Amino acid sequence: MATFECTDCGTVDDDVPTRCPDCAGVLNAVYDYDTIDLTQAALADRDGTWKHHELLPFVPDGIGEGTTPLVAAPRLADELGVGQVFIKNEAHNPTGTITDRAAALVAAAAERADADTLALPTTGNGGQSAAAYAARAGLLSRSFVPSRANFINKAMINVHGGDMRVVEGRYDDAREAYQTAREELPAADEEAWFPAGPFDSPFRHEGLKPLYYELVEQLDWTVPDAVVAPTGHGEAVAGLWKGAREFESVGLTESTPRLYAAQPDGCAPIVDALDTDSDPEPWSVPDTVVGSLEIPDPAGGLPAVEAVRASGGEGVAVDDQDLLDSAATVAQHEGLEVSIACGAAAAGAWDLAEEGAFDADDTVVLVNTGTGNKDADIVRSRLMSQGI
Numbered sequence: 001m002a003t004f005e006c007t008d009c010g011t012v013d014d015d016v017p018t019r020c021p022d023c024a025g026v027l028n029a030v031y032d033y034d035t036i037d038l039t040q041a042a043l044a045d046r047d048g049t050w051k052h053h054e055l056l057p058f059v060p061d062g063i064g065e066g067t068t069p070l071v072a073a074p075r076l077a078d079e080l081g082v083g084q085v086f087i088k089n090e091a092h093n094p095t096g097t098i099t100d101r102a103a104a105l106v107a108a109a110a111e112r113a114d115a116d117t118l119a120l121p122t123t124g125n126g127g128q129s130a131a132a133y134a135a136r137a138g139l140l141s142r143s144f145v146p147s148r149a150n151f152i153n154k155a156m157i158n159v160h161g162g163d164m165r166v167v168e169g170r171y172d173d174a175r176e177a178y179q180t181a182r183e184e185l186p187a188a189d190e191e192a193w194f195p196a197g198p199f200d201s202p203f204r205h206e207g208l209k210p211l212y213y214e215l216v217e218q219l220d221w222t223v224p225d226a227v228v229a230p231t232g233h234g235e236a237v238a239g240l241w242k243g244a245r246e247f248e249s250v251g252l253t254e255s256t257p258r259l260y261a262a263q264p265d266g267c268a269p270i271v272d273a274l275d276t277d278s279d280p281e282p283w284s285v286p287d288t289v290v291g292s293l294e295i296p297d298p299a300g301g302l303p304a305v306e307a308v309r310a311s312g313g314e315g316v317a318v319d320d321q322d323l324l325d326s327a328a329t330v331a332q333h334e335g336l337e338v339s340i341a342c343g344a345a346a347a348g349a350w351d352l353a354e355e356g357a358f359d360a361d362d363t364v365v366l367v368n369t370g371t372g373n374k375d376a377d378i379v380r381s382r383l384m385s386q387g388i
């Protein structure tokens with residue numbers, strides 16, 4: 001059974017909370033790991049991404065999220081000069097993105113809280129996921145989306161029946177519009193809107209940690225040496241680290257991987273904090289082609305920085321041109337259509353390899369956060385500008 005602990009003041013709540021009732025800090029689900037009896041053999045007999053139910057607050061119904069392929073990338077391994085590279089391919093989620101994992105648990109939490117609406121500011125993917133999972137649960141979704149968001153995200157929010165407010169500008173403009181709308185809600189409606197944005201509740205980052213559980217089992221219970229994850233709000237990195245610590249706590253593994261947070265250099269507050277050994281500061285002029293990673297003031301900046309630091313990894317910031325080229329290289333060398341966010345992880349892995357961050361026998365996992373289809377026009381434009 002989970003209780004929820006504030007990462008700022010330590011207050012514990014055992015209801016279905018969103019932020020800390022005392023200080024509005026970020027909450028984390030905590031479990032009594034000493035009482036959890038999980039073995040590799042027992043897990044081999046279970047199916048599905050939510051099979052580690054002892055390590056979850058509850059199990060959502062789901063629509064096929066998770067259990068995504070871990071695909072070997074031998075040419076990348078050669079190019080990086082490491083033992084093995086794998087790509088955890090989150091493109092296989094129902095709406096083609098890692099955020100489906102988060103939305104599945106958030107929708108289940110909203111039902112338990114008797115809310116009727118998932119409400120969030122989003123760069124696009126989170127809104128599409130929320131719209132899909134809200135539809136499945138018979139809830140409404142209200143997404144506040146910047147005008148620059150991906151066409152497919154916006155179209156599919158509509159197709160799922162979600163309410164969408166397109167806000168002129170970038171993610172911070174959408175977030176401001178969301179906050180204003182929340183503040184203007186009549187008191188009677190406040191409870192109806194379940195906050196479904198990153199770190200607005202303990203459930204989104206909690207929903208991401210099975211990604212780590214899966215990849216360890218897919219590697220035949222070997223802990224990878226390094227995981228490189230595209231990083232915006234820090235949800236994926238925080239979820240990966242929590243999963244890694246938990247598997248170690250319950251005795252399923254004996255070590256944890258080094259985590260590397262990859263961000264575009266046009267918006268890299270988490271990498272900057274890691275490089276300067278400080279807390280994340282809002283990025284003043286965000287400007288990157290990767291809309292889903294253009295998060296100047298990440299909701300999970302501190303948890304992400306702490307996770308990367310504790311893991312022994314580091315941050316890596318990459319140029320837009322390099323990350324687009326890297327997404328195309330993964331498509332051309334490994335046949336996988338990855339998001340341009342994953343292009344940041346791939347470009348980051350090349351930079352990390354060059355600086356000697358990996359050993360020759362390392363197993364390195366890159367997280368592909370979503371389908372390349374949503375970004376096809378951007379990568380294609382880059383290739384055309386090179387005359388390809």
Ligand SMILES: N[C@@H](CCOP(=O)(O)O)C(=O)O
Nearest residue numbers: 125231232233234235236292
């Ligand atoms: N959500 C992003 C990728 C990962 O970002 P983070 O917010 O979990 O750090 C996406 O949709 O591409």
